[in-house]
Amino acid sequence: MMAGNDEAVLSIEKLRVSFTGGARTVTAVDGVDLALKRGEVVALLGESGSGKSVTLRSILRLHPEQKTRIEGTIRVGGTDVMQLRGDALSDFRGKTVSMIFQEPMLALDPVYTVGRQITEAIRRHDKVSEAEAHKRALALFEKVRIPSPERRLDSYPHEMSGGMRQRAMIALALSCNPQVLLADEPTTALDATVQVQVLLLLRELQRELGLSMIFVTHDISVGVEVADRIAVMYAGRIVEIGSVREVIRAPRHPYTIGLMSTRPHGGRLTGNRLPAIPGSPPDLANLPPGCAFAPRCAHANEACRAEAPAAREVVAGHWVRCVRTDVTAKP
Numbered sequence: 001m002m003a004g005n006d007e008a009v010l011s012i013e014k015l016r017v018s019f020t021g022g023a024r025t026v027t028a029v030d031g032v033d034l035a036l037k038r039g040e041v042v043a044l045l046g047e048s049g050s051g052k053s054v055t056l057r058s059i060l061r062l063h064p065e066q067k068t069r070i071e072g073t074i075r076v077g078g079t080d081v082m083q084l085r086g087d088a089l090s091d092f093r094g095k096t097v098s099m100i101f102q103e104p105m106l107a108l109d110p111v112y113t114v115g116r117q118i119t120e121a122i123r124r125h126d127k128v129s130e131a132e133a134h135k136r137a138l139a140l141f142e143k144v145r146i147p148s149p150e151r152r153l154d155s156y157p158h159e160m161s162g163g164m165r166q167r168a169m170i171a172l173a174l175s176c177n178p179q180v181l182l183a184d185e186p187t188t189a190l191d192a193t194v195q196v197q198v199l200l201l202l203r204e205l206q207r208e209l210g211l212s213m214i215f216v217t218h219d220i221s222v223g224v225e226v227a228d229r230i231a232v233m234y235a236g237r238i239v240e241i242g243s244v245r246e247v248i249r250a251p252r253h254p255y256t257i258g259l260m261s262t263r264p265h266g267g268r269l270t271g272n273r274l275p276a277i278p279g280s281p282p283d284l285a286n287l288p289p290g291c292a293f294a295p296r297c298a299h300a301n302e303a304c305r306a307e308a309p310a311a312r313e314v315v316a317g318h319w320v321r322c323v324r325t326d327v328t329a330k331p
Contacts, residue, residue, distance in 0.1 A: 008035035009212045010059070010097075010180050015072035017054050017063070017236075026285045028054040030236040032072075033311075034214075036180065041206060041213045043223030043244075045259070046233035049281050052216040053102075055233075056182045059214075060093050076180060095125045098178035102185045104169035108157040114168045115153030118175050125176040140171035144201060163194035170202065174209070181206070181213045187222065199225055220259050224248060232256045235282050235292035237308075242318030252320045252328045254297045291322070299324040 101107035119133035141149035
């Protein structure tokens with residue numbers, strides 16, 4: 001399911017990530033292929049535990065090495081990320097690929113001002129003076145629309161609201177002009193009004209700066225707002241990927257169809273129950289044979305349970321891991 005790999009700023013091939021704890025080995029990501037074009041936004045969508053954040057953290061090699069086994073290929077431009085060590089890996093993080101974390105209160109250091117954390121990152125990667133780093137940090141705060149930016153540079157994380165902390169986190173992620181931006185559910189902890197503001201800001205900055213971005217979310221409505229393509233993950237695999245228009249207009253995997261049906265619609269009467277996908281996500285340490293979604297799928301047959309389906313291109317650029325696309329196609 002590699003789309004336009006020759007044009008990709010980021011390419012992931014056959015990524016497999018396993019964690020070992022005691023006698024159990026959990027394969028959280030199992031054979032992910034993904035290509036990100038320059039200036040493109042891909043939304044990585046799925047339930048909690050589907051492997052979205054594990055995939056993002058693997059790109060930056062943030063998993064503890066002692067308990068993690070990573071196989072496959074991750075390339076950014078001409079850089080083989082799996083071969084980076086020591087200072088080369090530190091230089092790569094933040095400068096080539098940067099990340100907006102889900103909870104900025106945990107990602108930001110509570111004992112340093114936010115301004116100091118941003119100027120330190122700038123000076124680490126770009127070797128500029130303290131005055132120049134401060135000037136750039138102030139410009140970033142203005143760009144992400146933090147009120148009273150000069151004063152807020154001297155604030156500690158706990159002195160800022162949730163929305164303001166997330167804007168500061170975005171400023172930090174953009175401080176060294178990365179090629180690729182990874183956003184790990186950056187609006188999850190925010191109230192609805194602030195969520196919309198942050199989403200609009202991210203999309204505006206992405207277009208203005210020409211960033212390539214992977215945006216992780218469990219909310220398909222958020223993915224539609226920010227992305228050019230949607231990749232749907234289930235049990236560590238991408239089960240469907242295509243343009244936003246194609247996936248929303250004609251979803252072909254039963255899991256994607258289930259996610260779409262659980263969204264509230266404007267015409268739905270208050271008090272009516274939303275449909276739900278039956279069952280629960282599988283235990284990643286003990287996956288069923290065949291398609292991992294088969295135990296929850298109304299269309300599953302013996303072929304689904306026999307072996308994991310390969311990816312099929314149902315229309316140009318729209319790939320699905322399902323053998324029952326005959327029954328999921330719209331008439």
